[in-house]
Amino acid sequence: MKTLKDLEEIRKRTLDTINLRKDQSGTRIVVGMATCGIAAGARPVLLAIMEEVEKNDLSDVIVAQTGCIGMCKLEPIVEVYRPGEEKVTYVKMNPSKAKRVVNEHVMQGKVVQDYTIGAEE
Amino acid sequence: MKMYRSHIMICRGTGCTSSSSEQIAQEFEKQLKLHGIDEEVIVERTGCFGLCALGPIVIVYPEAAFYSLVKPEDVEEIVKEHLVKGRVVKRLLYAETIEEDRIKSLNQVNFYKKQVRVALRNCGIINPENIDEYIAFDGYKALARCLTELKPEEVIDIVKRSGLRGRGGAGFPTGLKWEFTAKAQGDMKYVCCNADEGDPGAFMDRSILEGDPHSVLEAMAIAGYAVGGSQGYIYVRAEYPIAVKRLSIAINQAREYGLLGKNILGTGFDFDIELRLGAGAFVCGEETALLASIEGQRGMPRPRPPFPANKGLFGKPTLLNNVETYANICPIINNGPEWFASMGTEKSKGTKVFALGGKINHTGLVEIPMGTTMREIIYEIGGGCPNGKAFKAAQTGGPSGGCIPADKIDVPIDYETLTALGSMMGSGGLIVMDEDNCMVDIAKFFLEFTVDESCGKCTPCREGTKRMLEILDRITKGKGQEGDIERLETLAKNIKASALCALGQTAPNPVLSTLQYFRDEYEAHIRDKKCPAGACQALLQYIIAEDKCKACGICAKQCPVSAISGKPKTPYVIDQGKCIKCGACLEKCPFKAISRG
Ligand SMILES: Cc1cc2nc3c(=O)[nH]c(=O)nc-3n(C[C@H](O)[C@H](O)[C@H](O)COP(=O)(O)O)c2cc1C
Ligand code: SF4
Numbered sequence: 150m151k152t153l154k155d156l157e158e159i160r161k162r163t164l165d166t167i168n169l170r171k172d173q174s175g176t177r178i179v180v181g182m183a184t185c186g187i188a189a190g191a192r193p194v195l196l197a198i199m200e201e202v203e204k205n206d207l208s209d210v211i212v213a214q215t216g217c218i219g220m221c222k223l224e225p226i227v228e229v230y231r232p233g234e235e236k237v238t239y240v241k242m243n244p245s246k247a248k249r250v251v252n253e254h255v256m257q258g259k260v261v262q263d264y265t266i267g268a269e270e
Numbered sequence: 271m272k273m274y275r276s277h278i279m280i281c282r283g284t285g286c287t288s289s290s291s292e293q294i295a296q297e298f299e300k301q302l303k304l305h306g307i308d309e310e311v312i313v314e315r316t317g318c319f320g321l322c323a324l325g326p327i328v329i330v331y332p333e334a335a336f337y338s339l340v341k342p343e344d345v346e347e348i349v350k351e352h353l354v355k356g357r358v359v360k361r362l363l364y365a366e367t368i369e370e371d372r373i374k375s376l377n378q379v380n381f382y383k384k385q386v387r388v389a390l391r392n393c394g395i396i397n398p399e400n401i402d403e404y405i406a407f408d409g410y411k412a413l414a415r416c417l418t419e420l421k422p423e424e425v426i427d428i429v430k431r432s433g434l435r436g437r438g439g440a441g442f443p444t445g446l447k448w449e450f451t452a453k454a455q456g457d458m459k460y461v462c463c464n465a466d467e468g469d470p471g472a473f474m475d476r477s478i479l480e481g482d483p484h485s486v487l488e489a490m491a492i493a494g495y496a497v498g499g500s501q502g503y504i505y506v507r508a509e510y511p512i513a514v515k516r517l518s519i520a521i522n523q524a525r526e527y528g529l530l531g532k533n534i535l536g537t538g539f540d541f542d543i544e545l546r547l548g549a550g551a552f553v554c555g556e557e558t559a560l561l562a563s564i565e566g567q568r569g570m571p572r573p574r575p576p577f578p579a580n581k582g583l584f585g586k587p588t589l590l591n592n593v594e595t596y597a598n599i600c601p602i603i604n605n606g607p608e609w610f611a612s613m614g615t616e617k618s619k620g621t622k623v624f625a626l627g628g629k630i631n632h633t634g635l636v637e638i639p640m641g642t643t644m645r646e647i648i649y650e651i652g653g654g655c656p657n658g659k660a661f662k663a664a665q666t667g668g669p670s671g672g673c674i675p676a677d678k679i680d681v682p683i684d685y686e687t688l689t690a691l692g693s694m695m696g697s698g699g700l701i702v703m704d705e706d707n708c709m710v711d712i713a714k715f716f717l718e719f720t721v722d723e724s725c726g727k728c729t730p731c732r733e734g735t736k737r738m739l740e741i742l743d744r745i746t747k748g749k750g751q752e753g754d755i756e757r758l759e760t761l762a763k764n765i766k767a768s769a770l771c772a773l774g775q776t777a778p779n780p781v782l783s784t785l786q787y788f789r790d791e792y793e794a795h796i797r798d799k800k801c802p803a804g805a806c807q808a809l810l811q812y813i814i815a816e817d818k819c820k821a822c823g824i825c826a827k828q829c830p831v832s833a834i835s836g837k838p839k840t841p842y843v844i845d846q847g848k849c850i851k852c853g854a855c856l857e858k859c860p861f862k863a864i865s866r867g
């Protein structure tokens with residue numbers, strides 16, 4: 150039998166894996182959180198993004214996690230999906246870069262070219 | 271659950287399943303393995319997305335790429351291009367979701383833009399066979415809150431304040447019904463769910479059960495807590511095998527988690543649910559017949575009162591609600607009654623699910639706030655009538671309802687306005703008719719249905735509807751007589767006044783409503799032996815225009831019954847006695863000399 154606490158744990162754990170499906174009207178920021186992503190420091194990046202989103206009251210922005218994106222050496226990777234725009238992939242992220250992406254790209258629509266995968270290649 | 275970079279959501283609702291979506295799901299699994307990315311990408315089977323006409327539908331996240339009319343042979347391309355190389359396969363995207371070559375968000379697509387999904391909130395988003403996904407989107411939170419923070423009276427008060435009314439047809443205030451059942455005296459009480467869904471063309475309840483079965487289970491448990499019941503039954507038709515299977519899985523998973531059964535969440539509250547399969551008789555959807563059928567007796571209505579709230583299943587106080595009614599309960603508890611009551615009109619709160627069918631471009635399932643106009647549903651969401659035909663009327667309320675003619679297209683849809691127009695909300699079937707539909711024929715269609723489904727217990731319904739059908743039948747065959755309209759009206763009045771249950775009492779509605787708005791069509795059939803819409807075969811005539819006929823003889827060769835004769839140089843003629851109105855000659859005449867009228 151599950152307790153209230155168990156339920157809450159299942160909720161959190163499962164939500165992390167599936168909230169990238171929810172509500173497509175706003176911007177979605179997806180963080181790669183597979184083993185290598187986490188090893189490369191994806192968790193502080195995720196936390197920084199969530200903090201920034203909360204601080205600025207971006208209620209229609211969804212922060213979601215995803216698994217292996219297949220580019221382990223470029224982790225941590227963050228993808229930004231703004232409605233009606235091409236996806237932008239940011240690589241080798243850290244918390245301060247992530248904050249800049251939220252402020253400039255998500256809030257003002259200006260892609261931070263320096264951090265994109267294009268700049269890396 | 272493991273983290274996957276991409277989620278492939280494949281509709282396994284009844285519509286898409288019948289167009290081989292399971293085969294597509296398996297092909298995806300095979301191709302993902304073949305390309306070595308089956309550890310990174312997950313295939314999920316979901317319930318209906320609503321746009322069944324474009325099925326099979328596949329949505330790929332995180333892009334939310336909406337692929338429509340997917341065929342098994344398209345799968346390899348989607349895997350190779352989209353999932354391996356990250357390039358969306360534009361050719362297969364639902365055209366309306368792309369704008370200037372980019373994917374629009376689904377909420378900006380016409381079909382979804384005006385929709386507000388409350389009862390359908392999880393349909394297409396979660397895997398209905400995985401309770402964890404339901405829990406992730408706030409599942410069982412409402413039940414937990416009720417059991418640990420609210421008294422039964424408080425739960426009832428919340429439902430009352432939300433303004434929720436029954437979605438099964440009659441629109442009775444749900445909170446009041448709960449209160450009556452809670453106050454009824456009895457050592458044992460039952461909580462039942464009506465999933466009989468017998469209206470032709472309706473599949474709202476089926477989609478909820480297929481796409482989000484736990485939303486109904488959780489709400490029933492909350493209802494049990496509120497009214498003091500510990501046993502629930504879901505009466506579902508056996509013709510819904512996918513719904514039955516998903517419900518059984520859901521019940522088992524809920525039991526495993528201790529969310530059904532004894533001592534739920536350690537609070538001391540017991541509640542369990544069993545399924546009862548119905549054979550699919552329309553009358554078994556009527557509440558007293560349904561309860562009789564659960565008891566194992568023949569599904570026949572009995573007079574009320576006593577109402578089920580006082581004397582229902584096995585003579586005990588019983589709460590019966592519709593599937594969609596239950597599906598609204600948890601969001602009401604979670605978001606508050608004020609949130610729910612802020613949607614809709616003065617007396618009709620919240621949203622309503624409709625199954626759009628008939629002459630409409632986007633057949634499928636839509637959920638709209640009460641008060642949305644018929645115009646918004648038909649033109650903005652439904653995309654209008656196919657082939658540029660003119661919209662003529664829409665039938666709501668199925669065989670108990672009536673039609674809304676084109677000139678009433680701007681009225682807001684809620685319980686009151688539909689009733690005032692001579693129709694009713696009903697359970698949510700919405701059948702669209704265009705200029706080619708004959709309204710006498712439509713009335714006949716619904717009456718044929720009720721004649722077939724009448725249980726035969728009382729005479730007005732058993733015999734009266736048959737007499738009405740006979741009259742309609744002869745009108746459509748060009749054998750109508752003066753006085754037939756009046757005869758229909760008298761019969762209708764008598765049946766409405768004397769039938770035992772609502773099946774009989776409402777059976778004349780489609781006739782009365784078409785008479786109210788399209789009386790001239792009835793008159794044209796009876797007096798001029800003409801069907802203005804050109805739908806009644808028996809009243810059609812194929813005629814060769816003498817001045818246009820070049821006597822080529824092509825039509826005569828086409829005619830399957832040799833009804834056309836002629837000689838060179840003189841116009842050909844059709845023998846009306848022999849003609850079976852197949853239309854072959856009209857299509858083939860190179861000089862357009864043949865017309866239908
Ligand atoms: C002939 C007939 C068929 C009915 N069929 C259904 C049905 O399929 N599903 C349903 O929920 N209610 C049906 N009803 C209405 C039920 O009797 C009952 O009012 C309803 O299930 C109550 O639930 P609600 O208050 O949540 O709407 C039918 C009524 C009649 C008279
Ligand atoms: S009205 Fe019709 S369906 Fe209802 S009890 Fe009478 S015969 Fe049966």
Ligand code: SF4
Binds near residue numbers: 821
């Ligand atoms: S096909 Fe047309 S033109 Fe030729 S004989 Fe028939 S009606 Fe006349």
Ligand code: SF4
Binds near residue numbers: 833851852853854
């Ligand atoms: S409608 Fe068919 S049956 Fe009638 S005359 Fe033309 S081809 Fe023959």
Ligand code: FES
Binds near residue numbers: 224
């Ligand atoms: S595990 Fe991170 S990209 Fe592969």
Ligand code: FES
Binds near residue numbers: 283286327634
């Ligand atoms: S059954 Fe697939 S969209 Fe409705």
